[in-house]
Amino acid sequence: MAADTLKLIAYGKVLDKDENTAASYNLKEGDFVVAMTQKAKPKPKAPVVVPEPATVPDAAPVVDNTVV
Secondary structure (H helix, E strand, O other), X not given: OOHHHEEEEEOOEEOOOOOOOOHHHOOOOOOOOXXXXXXXXXXXXXXXXXXXXXXXXXXXXXXXOEEO
16 A cells, blocks of 8 residues: 555544654544545646647749749
């Protein structure tokens, strides 16, 4: 069981601070603690970069087969 998916609950509160001890949450011997797991959060996908369409320069106007 991965630690990042484990949640401990006591007295209706999630014990979510790793640096705290059981005593800091006022837990005593015999208290009821629920241990549950949650699904791992999906890793964010890299954004898909769609290239800009290439622009074609406007053709020079042609008058009587002469480029203007």
